Amino acid sequence: MNADGRTRLHQTPEWKALAKHRDELGEVRLRDLFAADPGRGTGCTLRVGDLYVDHSKHLVTDETLRLLRELAAATGVFGLRDAMFRGERINTTEDRAVLHTALRAPRDAVIEVDGENVVPKVHAVLDEMADFADRVRSGEWTGHTGKRIRNVVNVGIGGSDLGPAMAYEALRAFTDRELTVRFVSNVDGADLHEATRDLDPAETLFVIASKTFTTIETVTNATSARTWLLKALGDEKAVARHFVALSTNAEKVAGFGIDTANMFEFWDWVGGRYSYDSAIGLSLMIAIGPDRFREMLDGFHLVDEHFRTAPAESNVPLLMGLLGVWYGNFMGAQSHAVLPYSHYLSKFTAYLQQLDMESNGKSVDREGRPVAWQTGPVVWGTPGTNGQHAYYQLIHQGTKLIPADFIGFARPVAELSDELAAQHDLLMANFFAQTQALAFGKTPDEVRAEGVPEELVPHKTFRGDHPTTTILARELTPSVLGQLVALYEHKVFVQGAIWNIDSFDQWGVELGKVLAKRVEPALTEGAEVPGLDASTKALVAAYRELRGRK
Numbered sequence: 429m430n431a432d433g434r435t436r437l438h439q440t441p442e443w444k445a446l447a448k449h450r451d452e453l454g455e456v457r458l459r460d461l462f463a464a465d466p467g468r469g470t471g472c473t474l475r476v477g478d479l480y481v482d483h484s485k486h487l488v489t490d491e492t493l494r495l496l497r498e499l500a501a502a503t504g505v506f507g508l509r510d511a512m513f514r515g516e517r518i519n520t521t522e523d524r525a526v527l528h529t530a531l532r533a534p535r536d537a538v539i540e541v542d543g544e545n546v547v548p549k550v551h552a553v554l555d556e557m558a559d560f561a562d563r564v565r566s567g568e569w570t571g572h573t574g575k576r577i578r579n580v581v582n583v584g585i586g587g588s589d590l591g592p593a594m595a596y597e598a599l600r601a602f603t604d605r606e607l608t609v610r611f612v613s614n615v616d617g618a619d620l621h622e623a624t625r626d627l628d629p630a631e632t633l634f635v636i637a638s639k640t641f642t643t644i645e646t647v648t649n650a651t652s653a654r655t656w657l658l659k660a661l662g663d664e665k666a667v668a669r670h671f672v673a674l675s676t677n678a679e680k681v682a683g684f685g686i687d688t689a690n691m692f693e694f695w696d697w698v699g700g701r702y703s704y705d706s707a708i709g710l711s712l713m714i715a716i717g718p719d720r721f722r723e724m725l726d727g728f729h730l731v732d733e734h735f736r737t738a739p740a741e742s743n744v745p746l747l748m749g750l751l752g753v754w755y756g757n758f759m760g761a762q763s764h765a766v767l768p769y770s771h772y773l774s775k776f777t778a779y780l781q782q783l784d785m786e787s788n789g790k791s792v793d794r795e796g797r798p799v800a801w802q803t804g805p806v807v808w809g810t811p812g813t814n815g816q817h818a819y820y821q822l823i824h825q826g827t828k829l830i831p832a833d834f835i836g837f838a839r840p841v842a843e844l845s846d847e848l849a850a851q852h853d854l855l856m857a858n859f860f861a862q863t864q865a866l867a868f869g870k871t872p873d874e875v876r877a878e879g880v881p882e883e884l885v886p887h888k889t890f891r892g893d894h895p896t897t898t899i900l901a902r903e904l905t906p907s908v909l910g911q912l913v914a915l916y917e918h919k920v921f922v923q924g925a926i927w928n929i930d931s932f933d934q935w936g937v938e939l940g941k942v943l944a945k946r947v948e949p950a951l952t953e954g955a956e957v958p959g960l961d962a963s964t965k966a967l968v969a970a971y972r973e974l975r976g977r978k
């Protein structure tokens with residue numbers, strides 16, 4: 429039993445019913461499921477906004493889905509969802525509300541935190557961002573020497589990098605092509621070096637993105653960027669024209685030397701990995717313009733409303749979350765692949781890695797007790813068709829169960845030449861062929877019928893039954909991107925709620941930070957670090973020798 433008297437997850441009747449159902453189902457063959465139900469292809473599709481979501485190629489029956497929905501209801505997913513939307517402090521270990529949904533709420537919405545409606549604040553910052561973005565885009569905001577800003581360098585890490593960097597790539601076709609926009613995150617000096625080496629400091633704006641403004645990588649890179657700028661422009665006053673900050677921490681921003689008049693604010697109820705439609709999106713907004721940014725927010729909001737109000741049977745994030753629970757908790761899957769068939773989504777899976785793995789990579793429940801069930805999967809993947817020529821072999825014929833999401837678009841971006849646009853059908857032919865091959869494989873008899881010698885038959889047989897979700901949309905617009913990201917945010921929410929973990933803290937990143945600080949003097953000065961283990965001690969000594977330090 430839980431501290432609050434509730435039965436623990438794996439002891440609930442709903443969990444046990446799913447385990448029994450899995451045993452009774454035995455080996456699920458997609459060929460059989462489709463043969464038994466000719467309507468499965470169209471029947472197992474849901475629509476949300478501009479997204480067409482096909483879940484027919486999953487190792488589930490109607491009964492499986494019904495039992496999974498019962499698990500969701502029994503574990504309080506809907507109550508927690510409503511509490512999140514109401515602004516309750518559902519991030520219990522940090523005692524914070526979780527309100528990224530307020531960042532995309534319409535102007536007239538009312539969402540209260542501690543009795544204060546936060547929506548007017550959200551729109552006030554969005555308006556300030558829009559005003560600033562317009563001034564940079566029009567050339568009205570100039571650098572210290574009066575030159576037009578032609579380069580924007582976002583300096584941030586984790587949630588202050590991955591979201592805007594991913595969305596910038598995704599929406600490149602909507603960006604001002606006259607502007608150079610780059611993202612620096614790594615504390616490896618090579619990152620800043622490569623991002624700035626061909627830029628004119630007089631034309632460069634640094635956007636320092638950090639919720640806390642204490643993150644060592646970001647503060648270090650921001651300090652180096654400042655030095656780079658001042659070396660060229662020679663005047664401290666230049667900082668005010670070339671640096672803006674995106675943060676919740678005005679004191680630290682001022683301490684760094686950025687005028688808080690040039691700071692765009694957000695709030696502690698926005699988690700880092702849920703923050704790119706807050707002020708953290710400024711670099712993106714400069715690139716695509718305020719109108720496109722607002723279209724993206726509307727896309728998020730559309731899916732928020734769907735998640736909040738759609739019945740369980742047609743609720744897409746709920747379904748995606750439940751399918752993940754089925755594979756992770758009842759079928760032994762350890763990972764989940766996200767495979768976008770769009771070059772523009774090249775950073776989408778990396779973005780989802782933080783969203784999913786930082787949220788649900790937990791091993792104690794909300795009451796602090798070890799969980800007795802699997803939690804978040806390893807999320808991985810790269811854009812198709814590249815993966816097909818690399819690791820798809822393992823998905824098709826390896827020994828692991830890897831559920832995958834395939835994301836594709838009916839139309840290429842408008843600016844492609846006719847010749848390049850014509851390649852789109854080939855891209856999408858691969859997209860459809862892969863999910864078909866993964867689901868239905870190729871039987872030994874089919875292989876034999878092709879005249880393959882008997883000894884090669886096992887090698888050329890594809891078992892099939894590799895489950896996939898297909899998400900299809902007309903084209904990758906700002907709104908569609910917002911819809912996609914919100915789908916995954918809420919999918920992660922559903923899973924965290926079922927597993928009874930706090931999806932909104934990230935204590936697991938702290939230990940490494942503390943140890944890095946402790947070990948640094950050993951590298952630089954050869955200082956004795958108390959309590960350093962024998963392995964690390966030897967490695968540090970080898971490092972110092974290789975670095976040419978005595």
Ligand SMILES: O=P(O)(O)OC[C@H]1O[C@H](O)[C@H](O)[C@@H](O)[C@@H]1O
Pocket residue numbers: 585586587588637638639640641642643646700701786934937
């Ligand atoms: O925005 P910041 O405060 O600089 O934080 C940047 C990132 O680093 C932290 O360590 C967390 O793991 C991330 O959730 C966060 O997004």
